[in-house]
Each structure stands twice: as structure tokens, then as C-alpha cells.
């Protein structure tokens with residue numbers, strides 16, 4: 552029971568020294584680092600889930616990253632050099648923090664085990680298919696210019712396993728209680744295009760072609776259209792070419808805030824034929840069946856404040872919510888939606904093999920980083936999105952979604 556004095560802070564034992572002596576102390580040491588990483592990932596995710604100014608969020612990274620990394624370096628260097636240090640035994644606060652990290656590590660590990668092994672695909676997902684498209688190769692067949700533009704994006708483009716230039720077509724059939732008129736209704740979702748100029752315009756033009764090849768009945772775009780105003784002229788040959796029988800609908804995302812003139816941005820998007828849905832109910836008649844749709848751009852835009860209360864939700868055969876962030880799922884519970892589309896989290900953008908992503912800008916952390924989730928009676932799909940602020944994605948490839956509705960029981 553040598554570890555007892557360490558946990559309770561006898562002040563005469565070095566945890567680092569222990570780590571080199573017994574397998575059990577190595578385990579404690581590992582749990583301590585897992586807890587430490589988990590605590591600061593929570594802080595990071597929470598900060599990035601807010602509408603705090605970008606400058607503040609960027610500054611917070613300069614604090615959080617060293618706090619996370621330095622203890623790892625301390626341990627690794629200490630182990631390699633077999634330093635005889637009793638750093639932790641000298642500082643009570645350090646011991647308390649380390650003991651707390653061990654304790655909370657069990658919480659993080661159990662959450663991970665639950666998500667990794669116990670949460671299955673919702674029963675409403677009756678079929679699922681993923682098709683890979685090498686968009687970069689296709690673009691190079693047509694144009695000779697660089698796919699990634701600028702120094703950093705070009706360097707990122709050379710990173711092994713970077714999937715930022717690929718595309719996955721995620722095709723799903725979803726079962727709901729729907730009238731016959733909605734059988735086979737096809738919804739295409741695009742999210743997080745992030746027009747920055749870091750990836751050439753032809754990439755986005757190819758994605759629009761793929762979306763049109765689905766011949767969707769409806770296209771929904773869940774925010775983060777653009778980061779750099781220089782890409783505003785790209786809208787016409789990308790968004791402006793989207794085709795869907797019953798229309799293209801959108802909400803804005805946090806990165807769209809980088810375009811200071813919100814009305815001008817909305818005007819440019821709507822010139823392309825897309826309809827803003829935040830803050831009002833939009834009814835669509837499908838041969839007598841009624842779809843209603845609204846949007847939520849919280850916490851960055853407040854159009855949703857104009858929405859009538861839940862008791863005034865219009866009657867419908869199928870209700871859809873577009874939200875940039877999956878964090879609005881609690882808000883959605885007060886209304887009655889069959890299907891919610893979200894984006895924002897990019898699947899964590901970098902996902903470790905087997906472990907998965909560890910950071911995502913959500914108050915739920917990586918729980919809803921991407922995928923399809925049953926939230927009460929509502930199904931929520933969180934897209935990994937098309938692109939990102941930085942042109943890097945590992946084990947979290949860009950996603951273009953196609954969702955085909957079917958009646959419950961008809962799938963058998």
C-alpha cells in the first residue's frame with residue numbers, strides 16, 4: 552500500500568521516482584496524466600463553445616496548451632533522465648491536483664468507454680454507406696494550379712494522413728413516421744465550407760457538382776460559409792450552382808462573423824438562391840404533405856429570439872431544425888423536431904486511431920463531434936463539414952451528406 556501516502560500527501564515520496572519503480576505507480580501516473588488532459592480539454596472545449604471574442608479564445612489557447620503539455624514533458628524527460636526529483640512532494644497543491652487528476656480520470660475513461668463501445672447507431676438509421684472521392688486528383692486533372700494556396704496550407708497538405716483534400720459522401724436512409732408523399736425524400740447537407748482561400752475554388756466547385764448529382768429534393772447548409780472576404784466572389788460559381796427541387800436553406804455559423812457586414816453576407820448568400828431559416832418557421836408543401844423548418848444560430852447570431860414559443864409551433868408532418876452548433880440540442884427539446892442538422896465541430900478535425908478526437912468546440916466536448924444521435928424523439932446528425940480554418944484533417948475526412956427519408960416499417 553505504498554501509494555496511500557502519495558495520494559494523501561505524506562510529503563516524503565516523489566511520484567516521478569515511484570513511476571520508475573513499480574507498475575502500479577506507473578498506472579497511477581498514467582491516470583494522473585489522463586485526468587490532467589481531460590480537465591484541460593474540458594476547459595478548451597467549453598471556451599471554444601462560447602460566443603467569446605475570437606481574440607480571447609486564441610489567447611486562451613496560449614495558456615491552455617502549455618499547461619497541458621508541460622507536465623507531459625516533465626514526466627517524459629524525468630523518466631528518460633531518471634531524475635531524482637521530489638517536485639510533487641514539496642508542494643501540497645501539486646499533490647492535491649495530481650490526486651484529483653487520478654480521481655477524475657475514471658470519469659473521463661468511463662465516458663470514453665460508454666461512447667466507444669456502448670452507444671450504437673440509432674435504430675432510425677436503416678442503411679449507411681460511405682463513398683470516398685479524391686477531389687484533389689480530380690481537380691488536378693482539370694487545372695494545373697496549386698490545390699493548397701500559401702505557405703502554411705501547402706505545408707499542411709504534405710502532412711501524412713491529411714485528408715483535407717478528400718471527400719466522403721455519407722449516404723443514409725432514415726426511418727420516421729412520415730406520410731407517403733415524403734417516402735424517398737432526399738436531403739443533402741453541406742456544412743462548414745470555410746472559404747479561406749487556403750484550398751482552391753475548384754475543390755468547392757467539385758463538391759457542388761457531387762451535391763447536384765444526388766438530385767436532392769432539398770439542400771441544407773449549416774453555417775461557416777466563409778472566413779475571408781476575399782472569397783465572397785466565389786459564391787456565384789459554388790453556392791450559386793446548387794440545385795434542389797424544393798430549395799436551398801441555410802443558417803450562419805461562428806466563422807461567418809468574420810465578415811463584419813452581416814446583412815451584406817446574407818444578401819450574397821441569398822443572391823445564390825439560398826433561404827435563411829433562422830428565427831421563423833418555413834413551410835414547404837410536398838404534394839400535400841407539410842415540412843416545416845427553422846434555424847438556430849446561437850450563440851453567435853440571435854435571430855432565433857424572433858421565433859414564436861414552442862406552443863405556437865405550426866402543425867406539420869415533418870419538422871427540421873438547422874443549427875450550426877450541436878449544443879442547441881437542449882433548446883431543440885422544447886420544440887418538436889423529427890430531424891436536426893448541425894455542424895461546427897468538424898469531427899474534432901484530428902481524431903486519434905482507436906481513441907478518437909479529444910477536442911471539439913462544444914460544451915459536450917467530443918460527445919457530438921460528428922455522427923448521428925438519437926436525442927429523445929429527435930434524430931440529430933452532426934456533419935464533419937467540408938473544410939476548416941486550417942487545411943488539416945486526420946481520421947475526420949470532409950463530409951457531404953445525403954439523407955433519404957423512409958417510412959418506419961417500409962425499410963424491411
Ligand SMILES: [Fe+2]
Pocket residue numbers: 743745775804806895896897936939
Ligand atoms: Fe466550422
